[in-house]
Amino acid sequence: MVNPPTSAHRRSSTLIALALLALMFVLMFASAWDDTLTFDEIAHIPAGYSYLTRADMRLNPEHPPLLKDWAALPLLTSGLTFPADNPGWKDDVNGQWTFGYGFIYFAGNNPDLIRHLARIPMMVLTVGLGALLFWWTRRRYGEVAAFTALMLFAFSPNFIAQGRYVTTDVGASFGFLIAIIAFIRFLEEPTSKRRLVLAGFAYGFAQLLKFSAFLLGPLFVALTVLYIILESDAGFWSMVRRYVGALLAIFAVGYALVWAVYVFHTAGYPAARQARDMAAELNNYAGGPSSPAFAACNAALVGLKRFARCPAEVGIWMADKPVLRALAHYLKGVLMVFQRSAGGNTTYFWGQVSAAGWRSYFPAIYALKETLPALILAFFAMAYAVARSIRSMTRAAHWFSRSLAWLREHPAETAMLAFVGLYWLTSIRSNLNIGFRHILPTLPFIYILTARQIAVWFKPVMKPSGRMPWRMLVNFAKGYGAMLRKSALLGVFILWQAVNTFAVFPSYLAHGRR
Secondary structure (H helix, E strand, C coil): CCCCCCHHHHHHHHHHHHHHHHHHHHHHHHHHCCCCCCHHHHHHHHHHHHHHHHCCCCCCCCCCCHHHHHHHHHHHHCCCCCCCCCHHHHCCCCCHHHHHHHHHHCCCCCHHHHHHHHHHHHHHHHHHHHHHHHHHHHHHHCHHHHHHHHHHHHCCHHHHHHHCCCCCHHHHHHHHHHHHHHHHHHHHCCCCHHHHHHHHHHHHHHHCCCHHHHHHHHHHHHHHHHHHHHCHHHCHHHHHHHHHHHHHHHHHHHHHHHHHHHHHHHCCCCHHHHHHHHHHHCCCHHHCCCCCCCHHHCHHHHHHHHHCCHHHHHHHHHCCCCCCHHHHHHHHHHHHHHHHHHHCCCEEECCEEECCCCCCHHHHHHHHHCCHHHHHHHHHHHHHHHHHHHHHHHHCCCHHHHHHHHHHHCHHHHHHHHHHHHHHHHHHHCCCCCCHHHHHHHHHHHHHHHHHHHHHHHHHHHCCCCCCCHHHHHHHHHHHHHHHHHHHHHHHHHHHHHHHHHHCCCCCCCCCCC
């Protein structure tokens, strides 16, 4: 962590950051003003309104509720008509599209008012993500890194495109970032009860934004095991007790929050209707129902493939139980995501149509949709980090122990790299190829890691001020000149990023690499 700047300098840099984020908000707001509702918004906005007004989450259970709640908040004072007799609400199982079109277009409501009001909270959330990214990067790596990461984010056509709509990917990015930050802070001070509780709340909060946040579970387990091994000099079993107990507490706090939120969202959902809907929606999950009930839960008899049906059987049983049905509804959403991921989406990619997915899909989409300045800076940062590591290892006799020491001393970088690797690996292996937005949650971490390496590149000449002997004046002049050259070069890339963003206005969703 770098030394903090003076309070006056900190205030100035904060104001500049807020100005950049305000500009990003203006670009989102202006470019989305005339955009019609996207396909997903037809389901998400009415679903969120139904959650807040009916405490009933029968619609769109394949996504957690918080983002839809957030988007629907401004609609509560708009005097909208709720078409309770619409068959999508009254009769259908998850009739989100029937009800969505009915609510927006055929119930006497104003579609333009609905889309304008519902999108504003999502733009605020996007700006909040940028503020969190700036705060964390400045705290860890200083001003140069913070502004580099922020400008890559604020002038990202991809975040501007997705941050304008009532969809889940920017919210997922926020959830992953805040949860991983909280867990890193816990790793740095594992005896702090406050940090443990905050990590638990952040974990639960992320689960309530997007179901892909379940990846945080295995990530946190892997990082915990790694740091137990790295800290084993302090006593292996004492580390096991400390870290494992704390990790279980984090999960307990997180899922307690999930349960509490889902209790509200199922309070108005009739238990019999919930059980019926869950049985119908999971009817084909992992081979369909077993006979007798729960037979799929005996792995020794049915095998591991059929055992995958067990969570669905348990969830259906829980669906009408007073205390358990909130968790059953959460479990249904998770299983629906697994089911969709396994089934894939029919996609067109490089002259082919398939629902099985392509391993090259996300790398190709990243190369085509990310901006050239962001790509060049990311690859430069990666090459610079690898080169420094190779030089360090060739000079060290005990390179393996040095590598372990680096992991132990850099929990933030380790956690961020591990997340990016895990998320990309699962995305590439998945059959679900649904566009660039699916890998959006990794971009804040890529921007932060890129900015960190650029700050390291600046470091030898970043602070040449102070009193110096005459014999150092020449070296000072050289260092100052190098700093100016590096600043100018970085400025060119940031300006390029900004020009790209203004050039594609307002067509951010359709932009290609520039």
